[in-house]
Structures are given as structure tokens and as C-alpha cells.
Amino acid sequence: MIHSPTVKLSAKATADLGVVDGLVQLSFSIQAIVGSVTAHHDLSIIQTRLLGALRDRKLSMAQIARLISLDKSSTTGLVDRAEKRGYVERSIAPHDGRSVLVTLTTSGRRVVDRVATEVAREINAVIEDLSDVDRRRLSQLASRFVHLDAEARGIDLTAGQTTQRRN
Amino acid sequence: MIHSPTVKLSAKATADLGVVDGLVQLSFSIQAIVGSVTAHHDLSIIQTRLLGALRDRKLSMAQIARLISLDKSSTTGLVDRAEKRGYVERSIAPHDGRSVLVTLTTSGRRVVDRVATEVAREINAVIEDLSDVDRRRLSQLASRFVHLDAEARGIDLTAGQTTQRRN
DNA sequence: TATTGTTATACTCTATAACTATA
DNA sequence: TATAGTTATAGAGTATAACAATA
Numbered sequence: 001m002i003h004s005p006t007v008k009l010s011a012k013a014t015a016d017l018g019v020v021d022g023l024v025q026l027s028f029s030i031q032a033i034v035g036s037v038t039a040h041h042d043l044s045i046i047q048t049r050l051l052g053a054l055r056d057r058k059l060s061m062a063q064i065a066r067l068i069s070l071d072k073s074s075t076t077g078l079v080d081r082a083e084k085r086g087y088v089e090r091s092i093a094p095h096d097g098r099s100v101l102v103t104l105t106t107s108g109r110r111v112v113d114r115v116a117t118e119v120a121r122e123i124n125a126v127i128e129d130l131s132d133v134d135r136r137r138l139s140q141l142a143s144r145f146v147h148l149d150a151e152a153r154g155i156d157l158t159a160g161q162t163t164q165r166r167n
Numbered sequence: 168m169i170h171s172p173t174v175k176l177s178a179k180a181t182a183d184l185g186v187v188d189g190l191v192q193l194s195f196s197i198q199a200i201v202g203s204v205t206a207h208h209d210l211s212i213i214q215t216r217l218l219g220a221l222r223d224r225k226l227s228m229a230q231i232a233r234l235i236s237l238d239k240s241s242t243t244g245l246v247d248r249a250e251k252r253g254y255v256e257r258s259i260a261p262h263d264g265r266s267v268l269v270t271l272t273t274s275g276r277r278v279v280d281r282v283a284t285e286v287a288r289e290i291n292a293v294i295e296d297l298s299d300v301d302r303r304r305l306s307q308l309a310s311r312f313v314h315l316d317a318e319a320r321g322i323d324l325t326a327g328q329t330t331q332r333r334n
Numbered sequence: 335t336a337t338t339g340t341t342a343t344a345c346t347c348t349a350t351a352a353c354t355a356t357a
Numbered sequence: 358t359a360t361a362g363t364t365a366t367a368g369a370g371t372a373t374a375a376c377a378a379t380a
Binding site for chain 2: 369370371372373374378379380
């Protein structure tokens with residue numbers, strides 16, 4: 001992990017990095033792709049994550065904090081900046097005067113949709129040379145990992161409701 | 168990508184997120200694991216990346232900047248903070264008075280080794296229930312992706328010397 | 335002139351602690 | 358009392374622009 005530089009690139013057969021190094025470096029590759037796409041839209045990864053989380057639902061500040069693993073005070077700032085740029089709106093929860101609900105604006109939806117499309121295009125471009133079988137396997141294994149990890153952390157991906165441990 | 172919450176968790180068979188969402192969410196999972204381990208050592212991911220890059224070689228400021236995709240001014244700050252904590256040292260390059268070489272200290276090596284070990288343990292814990300075949304496939308496919316991406320960006324992983332595009 | 339690196343500046347992102355308001 | 362959010366503060370991380378030193 002963490003960049004062992006003993007990696008050799010043979011023109012054809014790709015040296016296997018091992019699961020751990022492979023996964024860690026894969027995560028850096030993906031984050032770099034997402035980062036470059038979002039940067040073109042003058043968004044950070046975390047801002048995009050916020051907008052993405054709001055794509056199909058409204059969430060309270062507390063839910064956002066749990067979902068993205070942020071302190072509530074950090075969430076305040078994150079939402080402040082998104083709101084200032086017109087991507088999200090705050091409103092008070094109907095049945096709980098303490099709770100603040102955050103929703104995507106039209107503008108916010110537009111930008112997050114565009115980013116998602118471009119990220120998909122970039123990632124698909126990288127794996128276009130993989131066989132269909134390999135692509136399917138990669139998809140399945142990535143999903144498996146995500147679910148195993150979520151399970152281990154006791155996170156329920158289904159609900160906007162989240163409880164977690166790590167950290 | 169970017170957190171489409173239409174995900175359902177069936178107890179056994181894990182719903183396939185699709186390659187793109189799967190990979191993006193996988194990258195967030197891995198980053199969360201790395202982040203929590205590094206945080207326990209009071210390190211950020213980027214600090215750990217710096218130390219990791221120096222594990223087997225000394226690098227100039229410019230090389231670090233290229234390798235981690237940072238502006239040279241950001242690199243100055245990054246190395247400043249690492250140096251202040253005694254994890255790296257600066258020295259002047261023998262044959263080029265402009266160039267500053269950065270090396271790991273004993274203390275820096277100790278901490279990066281420890282972090283790497285713990286990250287490996289955490290990741291292995293997540294995938295321990297995968298079959299050997301699946302683990303091997305995951306490893307191979309992750310490596311494939313990293314190399315395909317590096318190729319597309321024109322990055323040579325072999326050398327401390329790096330040239331790139333994206334961004 | 336080009337390259338290497340630092341400094342000054344400004345902004346985002348983050349957590350901790352202290353606070354207000356609602357339940 | 359407990360929960361939801363905000364504010365104040367401090368620090369890391371980042372880029373841009375301007376600079377100094379070396380090649």
C-alpha cells in the first residue's frame with residue numbers, strides 16, 4: 001500500500017500490485033478522475049458528494065453529517081457554501097422545529113447530473129479495453145466490497161437514516 | 168455515480184451498483200478506511216501519501232508535486248508540515264543547486280510502515296469472506312485499472328520521474 | 335530564458351468548544 | 358436533559374501570483 005514504487009510496467013501483462021496496494025491505488029485513481037471532473041465545474045469532491053447525496057431525497061443537517069462522516073459544524077460550512085452558490089436550499093422541518101432540511105435546487109441538480117455523466121464517461125473510457133466479462137466482474141467485486149464494508153461498519157445504505165462506527 | 172440512493176441491500180446477494188457507481192463508492196470506502204487508520208496516527212491521507220512516496224527513494228519537490236498532482240506551492244506547505252513533525256528532511260541536490268531533495272527520517276519511516284500495516288489489516292478484514300478466486304480477480308482487476316489509467320494519463324509508474332496530463 | 339522552490343494571499347475544509355433553540 | 362444547528366476559532370490543505378536563485 002501507500003505507494004510502494006517497486007512497480008514495474010511491462011508493456012502488456014500488468015504486474016499485480018496485490019489486493020491491498022491495488023485497491024488503495026485504484027481508489028486514488030478514481031478520486032483523481034472524480035476530482036478532475038468536479039474541478040472543471042469548480043466543485044470539490046466533497047461538495048459533489050453533498051449534491052449527490054441530495055439527488056433523490058431531502059436530508060437534515062444531521063443526516064448529511066452522518067452520511068458523509070462529518071462533524072455537524074463542518075456540515076454547516078459545507079451547506080453554507082453550497083447554498084451561497086445556489087445549489088441547495090435550507091428549510092425548517094415540518095414536525096421538528098430544530099431540524100433543518102436541505103434540498104437540491106434546479107441549478108444544483110443540473111450541475112450534479114452533468115458531473116455524474118462526465119465521471120461515467122471518464123471511467124468508462126479507462127475500462128473500455130477490458131472484456132465484457134472483466135467489466136462485469138469488476139462491477140460485481142466493487143459492489144461486494146462496498147457492501148461488505150458497509151456491513152462491517154453497521155451502515156444501512158438503504159435509508160437516509162444512517163448509523164455508523166469507524167472513526 | 169455520486170451516491171444514487173436507489174440501492175437496495177438484500178441480505179445475501181449484493182445488488183450490483185454498476186461499474187461506475189461501484190468503483191466510485193469503492194474508492195470512497197477505501198479512502199474512509201485509509202483515512203481512519205491515518206487519523207489514528209494523527210496523519211492526513213495526503214501526508215501519508217507523501218511519506219509513502221518517499222518510502223523507497225528520495226524525491227525533489229518538483230517530483231513530489233508531479234507524483235501527487237499538487238502545485239509546487241502546495242508541496243512546499245505539505246513538506247513544511249511533515250518536516251516540522253520530524254518525518255522528512257530537506258537537502259540540496261548535489262548537482263543542481265535549485266533542486267531540493269526530500270527524504271524520510273527514521274521516525275517518518277516508522278510511522279508510514281505502521282500505517283501501511285494497519286491499512287492492510289483493515290482491508291484484508293473486509294475481504295476475508297471473499298473466495299480466493301474472487302480476491303485474486305479483484306487484485307488483478309484493480310491493478311489493470313490503475314495501469315490503464317496511468318497509461319491514459321501518460322504517467323510512468325516506474326520512475327520517480329513523472330509526466331502527466333489530467334487537470 | 336527556463337526551471338526550482340518559496341512566500342504572500344485567499345479560500346475551502348475540518349474539528350473542538352461554546353452557544354441557542356427546540357423537544 | 359438530550360438533540361439539532363450555528364458560531365467562533367484554529368489549523369491543514371490548496372491554488373494563483375509574484376518573487377529569488379540557479380541553470
